[in-house]
Amino acid sequence: MKRIARLALALGTAMLMTSIGHAEQKTFKIWWFEEPTTAQGIVWKKALEEFKTKHPDVTVSFEQKTFQQLQASGGMILNSDQAPDVLEYNKGNATAGLVASQGLLTNLDAYVKKEGWDKILNEGDFVLSRYDEKGIYGSGPVWGVSVFGEYVSCFYNIDMFEKAGLKPPTTLEEWVASMEAFKQKGLTPLALGAIDTSGQHLLASLAYTKADDAWVQNYQGLKAPLDGAPYLYAAQTLVDWVSKGYINKDSTGMKDPDAALLFTSGKAPMYVSGTWNLGTFASTIKDFKWGQFVIPTPKYSVGSTGNLWVVPKGSKNPDLAAEWISLTLSPKYQAELGNAGGVPIAADLSAITNPIGKNAAAVFKQISDKSGLGFYPDWPVPGYYDVLNQKDTGLFQGSLTAEQFVEQIKQVYDDAQENQ
Amino acid sequence: MAISSQRSSDGSRSYSLYLIPGAIGFILIVLIPQLANLGLSFTAWKGVGTPRPVGLQNYHRLLTDDQFWGSMYHTLLFIVSMTVIPVCIGLVLAALLFDYVRDQFGEWVSSFFRAGFYLPQILPVTVAGVLWGWILNPVGVINITLKAIGLDNLAQNWIGDATYALAAVSLVIVWIQVGYCLVVFMAGLSRIDPSLYEAAELDGANWWSRLVTITIPLLAPEIFVVVLTTLIAALKVFAPIFVITAGGPDNSTLVPSYLTYYHFFTTQRVGYAAAIAVVQTTLTIALAVIFLRFQSQQEAKE
Numbered sequence: 001m002k003r004i005a006r007l008a009l010a011l012g013t014a015m016l017m018t019s020i021g022h023a024e025q026k027t028f029k030i031w032w033f034e035e036p037t038t039a040q041g042i043v044w045k046k047a048l049e050e051f052k053t054k055h056p057d058v059t060v061s062f063e064q065k066t067f068q069q070l071q072a073s074g075g076m077i078l079n080s081d082q083a084p085d086v087l088e089y090n091k092g093n094a095t096a097g098l099v100a101s102q103g104l105l106t107n108l109d110a111y112v113k114k115e116g117w118d119k120i121l122n123e124g125d126f127v128l129s130r131y132d133e134k135g136i137y138g139s140g141p142v143w144g145v146s147v148f149g150e151y152v153s154c155f156y157n158i159d160m161f162e163k164a165g166l167k168p169p170t171t172l173e174e175w176v177a178s179m180e181a182f183k184q185k186g187l188t189p190l191a192l193g194a195i196d197t198s199g200q201h202l203l204a205s206l207a208y209t210k211a212d213d214a215w216v217q218n219y220q221g222l223k224a225p226l227d228g229a230p231y232l233y234a235a236q237t238l239v240d241w242v243s244k245g246y247i248n249k250d251s252t253g254m255k256d257p258d259a260a261l262l263f264t265s266g267k268a269p270m271y272v273s274g275t276w277n278l279g280t281f282a283s284t285i286k287d288f289k290w291g292q293f294v295i296p297t298p299k300y301s302v303g304s305t306g307n308l309w310v311v312p313k314g315s316k317n318p319d320l321a322a323e324w325i326s327l328t329l330s331p332k333y334q335a336e337l338g339n340a341g342g343v344p345i346a347a348d349l350s351a352i353t354n355p356i357g358k359n360a361a362a363v364f365k366q367i368s369d370k371s372g373l374g375f376y377p378d379w380p381v382p383g384y385y386d387v388l389n390q391k392d393t394g395l396f397q398g399s400l401t402a403e404q405f406v407e408q409i410k411q412v413y414d415d416a417q418e419n420q
Numbered sequence: 421m422a423i424s425s426q427r428s429s430d431g432s433r434s435y436s437l438y439l440i441p442g443a444i445g446f447i448l449i450v451l452i453p454q455l456a457n458l459g460l461s462f463t464a465w466k467g468v469g470t471p472r473p474v475g476l477q478n479y480h481r482l483l484t485d486d487q488f489w490g491s492m493y494h495t496l497l498f499i500v501s502m503t504v505i506p507v508c509i510g511l512v513l514a515a516l517l518f519d520y521v522r523d524q525f526g527e528w529v530s531s532f533f534r535a536g537f538y539l540p541q542i543l544p545v546t547v548a549g550v551l552w553g554w555i556l557n558p559v560g561v562i563n564i565t566l567k568a569i570g571l572d573n574l575a576q577n578w579i580g581d582a583t584y585a586l587a588a589v590s591l592v593i594v595w596i597q598v599g600y601c602l603v604v605f606m607a608g609l610s611r612i613d614p615s616l617y618e619a620a621e622l623d624g625a626n627w628w629s630r631l632v633t634i635t636i637p638l639l640a641p642e643i644f645v646v647v648l649t650t651l652i653a654a655l656k657v658f659a660p661i662f663v664i665t666a667g668g669p670d671n672s673t674l675v676p677s678y679l680t681y682y683h684f685f686t687t688q689r690v691g692y693a694a695a696i697a698v699v700q701t702t703l704t705i706a707l708a709v710i711f712l713r714f715q716s717q718q719e720a721k722e
Binding site: 071072075076078079094098099102104194195248249250251252253254255258262382383385386389390391393394396397399400 | 466467468469553556557558559577578579580581582665666667668669670671682683685686687688689
């Protein structure tokens with residue numbers, strides 16, 4: 001009887017210990033929306049494996065999300081008890097700024113010093129990490145950290161340029177001259193999808209050729225009613241380019257992937273879009289050599305530091321989240337990002353062997369070092385993305401004049417500026 | 421067993437038991453969210469945080485919003501492409517298949533066509549929309565074909581030009597809707613006494629007069645159902661617009677549902693989006709009620 005009692009006691013203790021053991025097994029939840037084939041997707045997956053090995057006591061649960069999912073319902077998720085410990089979130093006033101101002105994120109100021117992120121990133125790289133109490137970027141605590149960069153440039157077909165005796169342009173005049181040369185050969189030089197972003201990115205790039213520091217800061221910070229002059233120049237130029245045949249009027253019926261296809265299949269010599277195309281272009285373009293040139297502007301380029309790692313307010317493992325961010329910022333994974341064809345934010349260029357990633361990282365550094373990230377045109381006003389797309393198509397198809405275009409986008413901008 | 425013993429006196433109550441699951445579903449999934457939406461329409465809310473009451477401000481804004489009125493006008497046009505045209509085409513096609521093709525070529529051919537026309541109803545709308553987006557874009561199949569056969573002049577920027585965009589999206593919608601009308605009408609036709617047609621034929625009535633004098637009057641109940649359901653679908657059309665044109669170019673295909681979605685998820689004007697949804701719902705319910713009244717009056721007359 002005694003023996004049975006002892007056995008029962010031992011079994012009971014063992015069971016109790018196991019259950020305590022289970023209770024101690026931490027779960028670390030992480031989400032991102034980078035597609036598995038993109039540079040970020042590939043490299044973060046590897047980093048996650050290392051993270052798991054380092055923490056055998058932690059159950060790491062990763063979920064692949066879509067950009068749309070978090071764009072549409074991110075706020076509600078962060079407001080619930082379902083939020084993960086760390087997740088990728090879109091930067092900007094209307095997204096990260098909004099949830100930060102609503103108290104849904106963890107203030108990362110302490111970790112910036114503790115993890116030494118301020119030694120890796122410069123103050124410019126933190127501009128989109130800081131949001132004030134109104135959710136406006138640029139000042140206030142650090143609410144998220146970006147570990148990659150992105151910028152809009154002109155992709156060009158090197159073979160077609162060489163055949164036409166052209167060099168990648170370094171001034172706006174040279175760019176126009178190269179378009180004229182292709183036009184003379186009966187080609188539409190610039191592929192464009194006006195339904196999607198490439199129309200507004202080209203528009204903003206052209207506006208930046210006439211924009212100074214004050215304009216960019218006022219515009220992006222929603223600090224004053226819209227000074228339409230740079231946009232008027234940009235819109236007029238686009239109307240001009242359509243009439244000269246540099247851009248096809250039918251672009252209004254095309255999405256970005258349709259336009260990208262014209263470039264990747266060698267039908268159009270140029271395509272203005274962002275570095276997020278690098279991976280796809282590298283894997284799909286086999287028949288010709290291609291490169292990128294930065295759209296010739298005095299200072300600003302459309303682009304920004306990448307999406308942010310943010311830590312929700314309810315995260316049970318903020319220390320682990322910070323460790324994860326540090327891992328993706330480490331020299332090893334920054335170099336890996338460049339080698340996967342991505343745009344690392346703080347990589348040692350000599351450690352990158354992939355020429356595409358190396359070039360992209362160098363160009364990004366060049367833009368970032370002169371504080372030339374002009375950001376995206378839709379950022380200041382929630383919903384401006386659709387407004388710009390809609391009005392762009394009006395401009396391209398000729399139902400809006402440049403003046404009407406500016407008047408209409410100014411109305412929406414000023415309305416938001418007044419009511420913020 | 422108590423229920424069966426009281427069947428005669430308590431019949432309606434026992435039947436009402438069967439309504440409970442549906443009623444619970446309705447309350448949870450339709451009624452409560454609708455009431456919450458109504459409440460939200462009187463607030464300014466960014467989607468997170470606390471909604472701030474603003475009274476009738478959102479409704480006031482609606483009155484002067486060109487985008488909203490533009491979208492309402494487009495709805496009227498979508499009633500034509502989702503209800504009027506598919507019902508007319510569906511009627512003629514159903515009569516043709518039932519009355520002519522089946523007799524001439526047999527049941528199998530008629531069924532084949534019926535299934536073919538119904539196919540777009542089975543495809544998810546988003547899939548169909550993406551496919552049509554490829555077909556209609558400036559370098560899509562339609563333009564390539566037109567150019568290949570020398571009809572370059574007919575090639576257009578179908579979804580990128582405001583002149584054609586609404587018609588192009590309507591075409592896709594007609595393509596989707598015809599099958600639904602056709603199948604319901606064919607089912608209705610099968611209950612019509614064939615001797616009526618035989619008699620009419622013996623009297624020398626041609627195909628058109630048989631359609632007008634026999635088919636349409638006898639199909640009235642089916643026509644009512646189809647018109648009502650497609651009308652409601654037209655008032656809340658969203659998916660084809662979302663996938664094919666995103667309301668563009670320059671808002672020329674914008675509809676209230678898309679405007680609601682746009683304000684809810686991108687401009688952070690959730691209260692305003694709710695107000696649009698309230699107006700849209702009210703209109704839909706009002707139209708449905710008027711229509712059902714009209715139908716019951718017609719039935720009473722018969």
